Amino acid sequence: MDFSSIDLTGEQREFWDSVDEFFEVNATEEVYEQERRTGSGYNEALHKALGQRGWITPTWSRERGGAGLDAVSNRILQLEMDRWDVPGITYGTTHLVLGVVEAVGSETLKGVVLPGVASGAVRMCLGYTEPDGGSDLAGVRTRAVRTGSDWTIDGAKMFTTGAHNCQYTMLVARTDPEAPKHRGITIFLVPLDRPGVEIRPIHTVGGERTNAVFYDGVFIDDEYRLGPENQGWQVLASALQAEHGNQEADGLDELNNGMVYAKTLRTLLWHATKWARTPATDGVEPIDDPIVATLLSEIVIDLELMRSAPGSMGRILASERLIQRSAELLDMIGPRAVLSRGARGCVEDGIFEWGHRYAQGTAIYGGTTDIARNVVAQHTLGLPRPPKAG
Ligand SMILES: Cc1cc2nc3c(=O)[nH]c(=O)nc-3n(C[C@H](O)[C@H](O)[C@H](O)COP(=O)(O)OP(=O)(O)OC[C@H]3O[C@@H](n4cnc5c(N)ncnc54)[C@H](O)[C@@H]3O)c2cc1C
Structure with missing residues (x-):
């Protein structure tokens, strides 16, 4: 790890000031009060304001809905968001899923999800854990069965944090029950407004709001598959690496x-x-x-x-x-x-x-x-x- 200090350019210093000004205006008392009351990890007005600045996907070009930030400016933004301690669970889960959609999503899916994430209109959560266990992720029982170019999903997920704030969940499903457990898994990006999806709140002792999500005959097109069929474990590996903070970004x-x-x-x-x-x-x-x-x-x-x-x-x-x-x-x-x-x-x-x-x-x-x-x-x-x- 390099502990040396970085000399900021004039532009980066100005950017830092503009970030502070943004949070002075947008990180209102109401934002903190709502978070303490609901534990929801998300504030609609703040998230949309970040989107308007291109700061949900800050390193993307302006044409793509980002702000074209260099790595250091991006780090300034992330550190300021951290310092202001604004609700950021849904921002975080959206980013974890975004990396997977970018890497292996179909072009149709990317066409909808990527601009939506940048503007703030599309948020995503993690549907890994099930009522029977979370640590043994490869043991998932939620089933996805293929009929032609469609999939039908049945099962239940526990602790899908932010599902009530999101449009999609990244769902880990068993698609080949006969295969060894790491080899029969496929990942999907499931729209949460589909018939058969039910979101029930769970309020934790720590004051956080999370959810149980039930899937009863939920129908989705193959376009929503993330990565190859039955190779979801490999797709998941990169998402988990990012979640565990074991990756480098922008040098x-x-x-x-x-x-x-x-x-x-x-x-x-x-x-x-x-x-x-x-x-x-x-x-x-x-x-x-x-x-x-x-x-x-x-x-x-x-x-x-x-x-x-x-x-x-x-x-x-x-x-x-x-x-x-x-x-x-x-x-x-x-x-x-x-x-x-x-x-x-x-x-x-x-x-x-x-x-x-x-x-x-x-x-x-x-x-x-x-x-x-x-x-x-x-x-x-x-x-x-x-x-x-x-
Ligand atoms: C507030 C909250 C928010 C969450 N948000 C999400 C979310 O957004 N999406 C999502 O999918 N999940 C989420 N989770 C679920 C979380 O990731 C799981 O609870 C966690 O992975 C543990 O799974 P489990 O609760 O089923 O415990 P289990 O896996 O049943 O584990 C029980 C105990 O055994 C220990 N254990 C299990 N296996 C091993 C092992 N191999 N070696 C050593 N010890 C072991 C565990 O450490 C634990 O102490 C959330 C949980 C909470 C509490």
Whole structure:
């Protein structure tokens, strides 16, 4: 990793200012209030405003609906979106699917999806996990059966986050039940407005909204297939690599996917510092207590570590430090910190209670931290796979 600083051009500095101005105007109180209330990971007005600037697909040319940004300007934009901590789950899942549509989608599909994504009109989510399991992705049971040039889909997906914000889901389906499980899978981009699709909300303990999605005789054309029939595992591999933050983009190291959780820890740190700088009834500021100052300093160091640890290592570190530190902050601040938002006497509008609840789920989604450890062992360290039981 290259830690040297980058000299920005005048144009890049101006761009940075324009990004700040954009978020000053568009990241309104209402955007944050809605997110805290719904946990939806998406704000329609903000997403469309990003689309108008070409900032959903920032490196694409203006003719394609992008903003023609160079790699450094694009990084500035991504870092500012991160710093402003705007709802970005659906933005993120749309990008993960977009990479697959670009790589293996039919021309018809690309003709509709690519411009739609750029403008903000098309959003996409991930339909991997099923009620019977998520880690063993190759064990999917949702069936897609071919009749001529059409497919009929039957099954159920769990935790399809953002389905209620999206037009399409990238669905992993079993298309050859007789083949070894990694070889009988095909990927589809399924329109979520088709008859037979039912989206039911799931509200998690962490305050996020996700969904169960049911597919009952859903009919789609072969145009919606992503990649070759029964070779979905290979198609999925690149999408998972991107989700696990194990790819490079534009010659810059990819921001690891732990950055999503670092945002939450940074928010907690900001509020904890505010609390620590507020004099208590005896006039003493909590920050004068070395225990308080030490914990806050350790969190600052954690944030640096989270930023620097690459790929799946960053994902593990970020989630585990967030879980640990959110609990330590509750201990440090005391009983009022466990009061939820709106409760009389709660601290910083209940942010610490929320942060502790939210932190727990970060060990699960996008693949659990256990699975991330397997990825590090096998793909980063090159260790052999464990022998099969029995
Ligand atoms: C808030 C939230 C949002 C999510 N969003 C999405 C989404 O948008 N799309 C989507 O498809 N999924 C989504 N998921 C699902 C998520 O990816 C799965 O929950 C996750 O992959 C784990 O699958 P599982 O819950 O079925 O647990 P299981 O796979 O049943 O695992 C149970 C436990 O066993 C451990 N385990 C399993 N296999 C191994 C192994 N080989 N080695 C070591 N330990 C193992 C796991 O770490 C876990 O602790 C979301 C989940 C949550 C909670």
